[in-house]
Amino acid sequence: MPPRLPLTAVSSPLLRPILPVPRRLFSITSTLLAGPPKAKAAEGAKKQSYGKKKNTKDESRKGAYAIGERRGIRTRIVLSNTNAQPLDTPPLTPDLSNITEAAGNLFAFPEEEVDKLRTLRAFFRTQDWRLFARPSSVLRRQAMEIGSTMDSFDPVTRRIILDGYKGSGKSVMLLQLMTWALQKGWIVINIPNAQELVIGHTDYEFDPASGKWTHPSYTSHMLTQRIAKVNATALANLSLTTTVKLGRNEYAAGTPLLTAVSSAGRDFAAATDTLRFLLSELQNNPETPKVLFAVENFNLFQIPTVYRDPDFKIIHPHDFALPSLFNELLRGERKFHNGGLVMGVTSRTIAPRAEAFELFLRGEEIGPYSKADRRIHEGLRGAEVMEMSGMDGEEAASLLEYCRDTGLLKVDEVEEGLIREKLLLSSGLPKEIVKSCVRIARC
Amino acid sequence: MPPPRSLLLLRSQCLRPAPIRAPLLSLRPFSDKSAPPQRPSENTPYPPHVSEEAAATAKFTGSTPPEIDQGTPVEEVLKRDPEAQKSAPQVLKKDLPGSKRSYSTMPPKGPGGYYEGQNEGYPEGYSEGYPEEHHMEANPVDNVEVHAGIPHGAKYPLPDLPLPPTARLKKRYPPIVEQFTNMIMKEGKKARAQSVMNEILALLRTKPVPQLNPLIPIIPSAPPAASLPGDPVAFLQTAIDSVAPLVKIISQKASGGFRDQVPMPLGLRARRRTAIVWIIQAADKRKAKQGLAERLADEILAVMEGRSKAWDQRMQVHRTGTAGRANVKVRM
Amino acid sequence: MVFIFNTNIPDSRIVKTALQGFYGIGPNIAHRLCAKLSIHDTARFTQLSTAKVTNLNAELTKMAPVIEMDLRRKLQDDIKRLRDIGSYRGRRHAQSLPVRGQRTRSQIQNARKFNRVDRYA
Numbered sequence A: 001m002p003p004r005l006p007l008t009a010v011s012s013p014l015l016r017p018i019l020p021v022p023r024r025l026f027s028i029t030s031t032l033l034a035g036p037p038k039a040k041a042a043e044g045a046k047k048q049s050y051g052k053k054k055n056t057k058d059e060s061r062k063g064a065y066a067i068g069e070r071r072g073i074r075t076r077i078v079l080s081n082t083n084a085q086p087l088d089t090p091p092l093t094p095d096l097s098n099i100t101e102a103a104g105n106l107f108a109f110p111e112e113e114v115d116k117l118r119t120l121r122a123f124f125r126t127q128d129w130r131l132f133a134r135p136s137s138v139l140r141r142q143a144m145e146i147g148s149t150m151d152s153f154d155p156v157t158r159r160i161i162l163d164g165y166k167g168s169g170k171s172v173m174l175l176q177l178m179t180w181a182l183q184k185g186w187i188v189i190n191i192p193n194a195q196e197l198v199i200g201h202t203d204y205e206f207d208p209a210s211g212k213w214t215h216p217s218y219t220s221h222m223l224t225q226r227i228a229k230v231n232a233t234a235l236a237n238l239s240l241t242t243t244v245k246l247g248r249n250e251y252a253a254g255t256p257l258l259t260a261v262s263s264a265g266r267d268f269a270a271a272t273d274t275l276r277f278l279l280s281e282l283q284n285n286p287e288t289p290k291v292l293f294a295v296e297n298f299n300l301f302q303i304p305t306v307y308r309d310p311d312f313k314i315i316h317p318h319d320f321a322l323p324s325l326f327n328e329l330l331r332g333e334r335k336f337h338n339g340g341l342v343m344g345v346t347s348r349t350i351a352p353r354a355e356a357f358e359l360f361l362r363g364e365e366i367g368p369y370s371k372a373d374r375r376i377h378e379g380l381r382g383a384e385v386m387e388m389s390g391m392d393g394e395e396a397a398s399l400l401e402y403c404r405d406t407g408l409l410k411v412d413e414v415e416e417g418l419i420r421e422k423l424l425l426s427s428g429l430p431k432e433i434v435k436s437c438v439r440i441a442r443c
Numbered sequence B: 001m002p003p004p005r006s007l008l009l010l011r012s013q014c015l016r017p018a019p020i021r022a023p024l025l026s027l028r029p030f031s032d033k034s035a036p037p038q039r040p041s042e043n044t045p046y047p048p049h050v051s052e053e054a055a056a057t058a059k060f061t062g063s064t065p066p067e068i069d070q071g072t073p074v075e076e077v078l079k080r081d082p083e084a085q086k087s088a089p090q091v092l093k094k095d096l097p098g099s100k101r102s103y104s105t106m107p108p109k110g111p112g113g114y115y116e117g118q119n120e121g122y123p124e125g126y127s128e129g130y131p132e133e134h135h136m137e138a139n140p141v142d143n144v145e146v147h148a149g150i151p152h153g154a155k156y157p158l159p160d161l162p163l164p165p166t167a168r169l170k171k172r173y174p175p176i177v178e179q180f181t182n183m184i185m186k187e188g189k190k191a192r193a194q195s196v197m198n199e200i201l202a203l204l205r206t207k208p209v210p211q212l213n214p215l216i217p218i219i220p221s222a223p224p225a226a227s228l229p230g231d232p233v234a235f236l237q238t239a240i241d242s243v244a245p246l247v248k249i250i251s252q253k254a255s256g257g258f259r260d261q262v263p264m265p266l267g268l269r270a271r272r273r274t275a276i277v278w279i280i281q282a283a284d285k286r287k288a289k290q291g292l293a294e295r296l297a298d299e300i301l302a303v304m305e306g307r308s309k310a311w312d313q314r315m316q317v318h319r320t321g322t323a324g325r326a327n328v329k330v331r332m
Numbered sequence C: 001m002v003f004i005f006n007t008n009i010p011d012s013r014i015v016k017t018a019l020q021g022f023y024g025i026g027p028n029i030a031h032r033l034c035a036k037l038s039i040h041d042t043a044r045f046t047q048l049s050t051a052k053v054t055n056l057n058a059e060l061t062k063m064a065p066v067i068e069m070d071l072r073r074k075l076q077d078d079i080k081r082l083r084d085i086g087s088y089r090g091r092r093h094a095q096s097l098p099v100r101g102q103r104t105r106s107q108i109q110n111a112r113k114f115n116r117v118d119r120y121a
Helices: A028-033 A059-063 A069-075 A094-098 A111-119 A141-150 A170-183 A216-230 A232-237 A257-264 A268-284 A298-302 A321-331 A355-362 A374-379 A393-406 A416-426 A430-438 B050-061 B074-080 B082-087 B090-094 B175-184 B190-206 B232-243 B268-286 B292-304 B309-323 C015-019 C027-036 C050-062 C068-084 C088-094 C109-114
Strands: A106-108 A136-138 A157-164 A187-191 A205-207 A212-214 A244-246 A249-251 A291-295 A340-347 A384-388 B247-253 B259-265 C002-004 C007-009
Touching: A094 A141, A094 A170, A106 A393, A111 A170, A111 A216, A136 A170, A136 A393, A141 A157, A141 A170, A141 A384, A157 A170, A157 A321, A170 A187, A170 A291, A170 A340, A187 A216, A212 A268, A212 A321, A216 A232, A216 A257, A216 A268, A216 A321, A232 A257, A244 A257, A244 A268, A249 A257, A257 A268, A268 A321, A291 A321, A298 A321, A298 A340, A298 A355, A321 A340, A321 A374, A355 A374, A393 A416, A393 A430, A416 A430, A430 B190, B074 B082, B074 B090, B175 B190, B175 B232, B175 B268, B190 B232, B190 B292, B232 B268, B232 B292, B232 B309, B247 B309, B259 B309, B268 B292, B268 B309, B292 B309, C002 C050, C015 C027, C027 C050, C068 C088
Parallel strands: A157 A340, A157 A384, A187 A291, A291 A340
Antiparallel strands: A106 A136, A205 A212, A244 A249, B247 B259, C002 C007
C-alpha cells in the first residue's frame, strides 16, 4: 500500500472539477514510476485544518519509499561486473547458426543487441549476469537446431513450445535466437512475462467488435515502447498495403508501418486493433522480413485468469486478444508472409500448469471422462513441443571454463572429473552449474 | 602411506609409551607440609641396582658378570638355568623347544585351499588346475602383507585416518560463514538465513574494491584489498576480524558501593560474535532502501573502508578497557 | 480526489479497497462492482477513465437503497420497530444489553456500546 498522502498536501475539491480528467497512461508501471503526485497546497490553495492536531508526521516520512521506487530497485537488471575478469569472448554472429562446430562454445552478446534485448525485457534478474564482465552464453545444440532453420528460404513459420526445467537455459536460448533475429533484420515481438496479463494487475476491456477481451494499456505499451523501438528500421521500410482506420485516425496505403504502429498504438482504445493490423500486415505484405514472436512463461496463458466478466464469471485466458492472437500463430491459422519463428517458453518447475496443457506437452489426448479444459488443448493444436535438456559435457566444460576465467571457480584446470562432478550435482542445468561455482565453498 | 595392516591390528594402547614415573622420593619425602621439599642431591648415597651389585661382585670373584647395558632376556636366563625352567610361568614354557601349541596357527582351508584373496598374482584356475604339491605353504595371519591401496572387495581405498574435521557434514561451511548465517537467522529459519548469506556473498563479488582507510586497523594477515571482491568469504572474514574487539567490559562490584569496569579478554568466536552484532545493528540503523542482504553487504564494505558505526563501538570498548585495566584482579 | 457518491476519495487509493469504505459494501460486493465495470484488482482512481468513474458513481447511486445512509436508516428503523411492538429484543436494545440471550455477568462492553435504539451503524 502506498503511503497515505498528508491531507494538507491535496488541493481542495472545490478548486478542481468534481470528476478529474484521468491521466492516460501507457502501463501499469508508469503511475508507480512517475513518482509521487506533486503537492499542490503550496500553490496558494487555502490551507485546511482537519481536527485539532496538526499532521506533523511529514518530516518523518522522508525515509519511506517514493511511489515506484521499490519496483525500480526490484526490477533493476545489472548486466556487468567490474570485478570480474574481462574476457575476449567472441561475439555471437548470425553466421554461427550454420556452423555446427560453434555448438558448445561461449559467445558474448554484442553491445548493440544487448540494448535492444534490454528494451525487449528479454534479460531477467534471476539470471546471473551481474557476476560476469559482460553478458555471454554457451551456444546450446537446441539453439543450433532452431538457428539452422532460421535462414531457410522456405517461408515456413516454425511454431514451438519450449519446455524444460527451471534453470535449463530456455530463456537464454531465446536470448540467443532473438540476437540472431535482430542481427538478421527480423521483426522481434516479445511478451516477457505472460503472468502480467492474467493476474489482474493491468486493465482489461471488452471489445465487442472482435468478441475478445483486451489489455489496452499493456498492448499500447508493448507497441510503442517495445515493438516500435526495437524494430524501428524494419517497420519504417514497410509501407501499408491498404488504407486503414485505427482509432480516430486513418492511415493511407503507402504510409510507413512504423507511423501507424507508433501513433495509433498510443491510443489505448485502438491498441489491440493496431496489433491485430500489424500482424495482418506481416502476413499480407510480401516485403515483410521474417518475424520472431516469443512469449515467456507461456504456461500462464493456460490457467484461468483472475479477471471477471460483468456476470462475475472467470474469463478464460484464450478469450483475451493477446493470447488468442499468439495461439492463432502457434496453430498456424495466422502466418507470416516470409515465415519466422513463434515460440512459447514454459517452465516445468514450480509453475502453475493446467492439466490440459500437461497432456498437450506429453502429446496425449484428453480422455472422454477427463475434466481437463479441452479449449486449451484445441487452442494449441499443431504446435511443436521441444524440450530443453541438460547440458552435455562439452557445453558444461565451456561454462566451467568461463566461470574459471572470470574468477568464480578457483581451479587451474577444468578436468574431466570436475566436469562430471558438476554435471552430476546440477543435473546438467546451467543455472545450477554456475550456482555451484558461486556458492560458498567448503572450508 | 598407511602402515601395514598387521601393525594396525595392534591396539593403540600397546604402542603408547608407559608414563614415566617420577622417583618415589620426590612425591612425598617429608611429612611436614610447611617444610620445603628436599630434592635429592647428586651426593646422596643410594644403594646400587641389583645387577650392578652382581657385576661388582663378579669382578672380585672372576665369574661372568650380568649384562648391565641391555639386560639379560628372560628366555636366555631360562635357557641356561634348568631350575628356572621348572618354575617359569606357563606362557613362557610354551615357547620352550619341544613344547607344543594346543591350537593351530595355520589358516583354515577354503574351497580352493586358500583364502580367496590370496590367489591374486596366480593364473586363473590355479586352485583347481595346479597339482596339490605346487601350493605354497600358507603364511600365518600375522605375516600377511595386505595391499596398502584398495582392500580386496572394496571399491575405494581406505580413508586416511584421522578424518579431517571438514569430512563431517556439520562443518560444511567456513566457520565465519556459519556463524554469520546463524546470527542473521530469525525464528529458526535457517534456510532463509542461508539464502540471505548466499546473496550477501554474491553481492560482495559485485562491490567495488574497498578503499582502505589508513587510520583503521585492518588485521595484518588480511589478503590485499584488490583481491577481496573475488573471494567474498575472505572479504567477510577480514571485515569481521578487523572490527572485532579484543576485550569485553564487565561491571564488577568494588568497595564503597562502586562498580569497576573490568576488561575481560574474549575468545575468537566471542570476538567475532560481537563484531557481527555490531555490523548487523549498524546495517539496520542505516535505513537504506534495500533488502537485508544488500544492506549487510554495504555495511561490510563500509567496515573495510572505515565508515561503519561498528568501529566507534570497538574504539569505545577498547578505550574503556584501557582505562579500566588497573581494575583487573589477577589471582596469584 | 475523486468525488463519488458524495464522498471525496484520494486519487491514489485502490478502487476495490476504497469501495469497501462505503457502509454496506464488503469485499465481495466491491469485487462484483469492479467486475461489472471491468476494473482490475490493482486499479487506482488515477487509472480510471472518466466514463468508468461516472459509471461507478451511477452504480453506487443505483445501490443507494442498500448502502450508506439508507442502510443505516433501515437498521435504525428495524430496531425502532422491535421497540415499538414491545418485543424483548426491542427492550434489550433500549437497555443497551445483549439481545440474543448472552449472559450479562461480564463481557457485555460491546452490547453497552452498540445496542441502542438510535444505533448509528
